[in-house]
Amino acid sequence: MRKTAIIIGSGISGLTAAIVLARHGCQTTVLEQSPSPGGLLTRFQQQGHYFSSGVHCVGSLGPGQALRQYLEYLGVWPKIRAVPMDPAGYCEFCFPDFTFAMPAHHERFRESLLEHFPAQRPAIDQYFADMATTTARFPLYKLSADPYLSRENAALSLAAYLGRLTGCEPLRRILAAPNLLYGIPADECPLFVHFLVTDSVLQSSWRIDESETSLVAAFLAALHEAGGVCRCSCQVVGLECQANQVTGVRLADGEIITADVVVFTGHPKLLPALCPPGTLRPGYRQRIMEAEETLGIFGIALAWQTQNFPLARQDVVLYAGASTDAVYRQKVVYSNQRLEVVYCSGTPEGSGGSYSAVALSGCACEEFAPWWNSRSGDRPADYYRLKEDLAEKLFTAVCGRWPEAGSEARIVDVFTPLTFRDYTGSPTGSALGLKKSLKSLLETRLSTRTRIGNLFLAGQSVIAPGLLGSLISGIAASEAVLGTGELTTEIVKERA
Numbered sequence: 001m002r003k004t005a006i007i008i009g010s011g012i013s014g015l016t017a018a019i020v021l022a023r024h025g026c027q028t029t030v031l032e033q034s035p036s037p038g039g040l041l042t043r044f045q046q047q048g049h050y051f052s053s054g055v056h057c058v059g060s061l062g063p064g065q066a067l068r069q070y071l072e073y074l075g076v077w078p079k080i081r082a083v084p085m086d087p088a089g090y091c092e093f094c095f096p097d098f099t100f101a102m103p104a105h106h107e108r109f110r111e112s113l114l115e116h117f118p119a120q121r122p123a124i125d126q127y128f129a130d131m132a133t134t135t136a137r138f139p140l141y142k143l144s145a146d147p148y149l150s151r152e153n154a155a156l157s158l159a160a161y162l163g164r165l166t167g168c169e170p171l172r173r174i175l176a177a178p179n180l181l182y183g184i185p186a187d188e189c190p191l192f193v194h195f196l197v198t199d200s201v202l203q204s205s206w207r208i209d210e211s212e213t214s215l216v217a218a219f220l221a222a223l224h225e226a227g228g229v230c231r232c233s234c235q236v237v238g239l240e241c242q243a244n245q246v247t248g249v250r251l252a253d254g255e256i257i258t259a260d261v262v263v264f265t266g267h268p269k270l271l272p273a274l275c276p277p278g279t280l281r282p283g284y285r286q287r288i289m290e291a292e293e294t295l296g297i298f299g300i301a302l303a304w305q306t307q308n309f310p311l312a313r314q315d316v317v318l319y320a321g322a323s324t325d326a327v328y329r330q331k332v333v334y335s336n337q338r339l340e341v342v343y344c345s346g347t348p349e350g351s352g353g354s355y356s357a358v359a360l361s362g363c364a365c366e367e368f369a370p371w372w373n374s375r376s377g378d379r380p381a382d383y384y385r386l387k388e389d390l391a392e393k394l395f396t397a398v399c400g401r402w403p404e405a406g407s408e409a410r411i412v413d414v415f416t417p418l419t420f421r422d423y424t425g426s427p428t429g430s431a432l433g434l435k436k437s438l439k440s441l442l443e444t445r446l447s448t449r450t451r452i453g454n455l456f457l458a459g460q461s462v463i464a465p466g467l468l469g470s471l472i473s474g475i476a477a478s479e480a481v482l483g484t485g486e487l488t489t490e491i492v493k494e495r496a
Ligand SMILES: Cc1cc2nc3c(=O)[nH]c(=O)nc-3n(C[C@H](O)[C@H](O)[C@H](O)COP(=O)(O)OP(=O)(O)OC[C@H]3O[C@@H](n4cnc5c(N)ncnc54)[C@H](O)[C@@H]3O)c2cc1C
Pocket: 008, 009, 010, 011, 012, 013, 014, 031, 032, 033, 034, 038, 039, 040, 041, 053, 054, 055, 056, 057, 058, 059, 234, 235, 236, 237, 265, 266, 267, 270, 297, 360, 420, 423, 424, 425, 431, 432, 458, 459, 460, 461, 465, 466, 467, 468, 470
């Protein structure tokens, strides 16, 4: 008899686990609560323009690099079109006192740092050596080697590391700047998280051109080829368990679907409510429910008519001050504070000079607590006023950098952490799931296995946020389901 597997959630982690399990003979069904599949992979349309929800800059898609190998293995790679970002500067960090374009290449980044800070050669060389040794210790990232994480790296924050590395403040600022990609301030960020994410975009940085095939369509096609199915508008409201083994799931409309294996990929704080009383340890439940969240994101979607679109091959981060961490403290609700950081990103190509872009900033999700009881399309008037205010601040920042945007670009959508909450089910709308900060590494450490037999976890909170971290969590969960311990070998062999 074929094993039946249910995957809760159709984001990149869920679709990855579903493809792997279907390819290994499981009868696999993905259940997605939203009317359309994809979670944060989804693109949305406004006034004829497409925008990505959670895919702007994607690392390590070059030949032999980690994400590319996984997408090849999953059968997704041949179906998508990846466009390299500007290798001379995939991201420009604009501080009030200087601007630095970060090359998408280790050696070019190193050379560029040496050019700017020639006296800092020993610190710069040490940084790259430490990044190489740290990332080499993660087998699912390097697709090789044994897992090993030195105690020192596990216990060191990025800020403490940079403080020891160099007294040169502008250099420390540049090295810390990618922290926006994983949403943890430098003094709370475990060094290995920083190195893994930074290494991935330094290997190579890409946009996904979804004008012909969307990422979600490519994943779904690969799932169908493997024999799996995805059902939308199917919210799982409970797990069916017997003798502490999961036996199936219950949907919001009362339907019960039996399964030998269930993989949950939603936000971990949604899990306790799904589990029958007594099945999770009280300590585990409390640890998850009290874990800190990453930032919430708010932003504007822009339709931009121009012949000189600045964001097709480069992201731009606009800082109001000298701190790369001020965004983690900024207040945006009923506040006259400036926006500390605005992250701008665009689509790779436009037809007839028509482009789309987003400008994003962050805040604590709790700032939006006054509207947590409201739903999309039916919120109090003061929420809409706040959205207008935030949209204006973001647009002003964009026009400060590109004055021509004032006449060429128009806002076609505004979104807040509440938008992400309603769309992905993340309880407070946090963008990148649980915050894997240094002080809460233990609290946020989640295994792909749970105490409930045949219930497994994947998703951006399990290993690391981002497309690669989330995909790897789907691979790790599948590995745990299959119990062979040979999935990585299989992926590496397929590459050979
Ligand atoms: C604004 C933004 C920009 C980003 N930009 C980038 C980027 O440029 N590069 C990058 O690498 N990463 C980026 N990320 C991060 C990346 O998008 C995420 O880390 C990743 O997509 C998360 O995938 P996931 O599968 O864990 O979660 P999700 O995509 O959130 O999928 C989880 C799914 O589970 C469903 N679900 C939850 N509970 C239930 C239930 N009870 N029943 C049924 N379905 C359920 C949800 O509806 C959702 O569809 C960005 C994120 C955000 C928010």
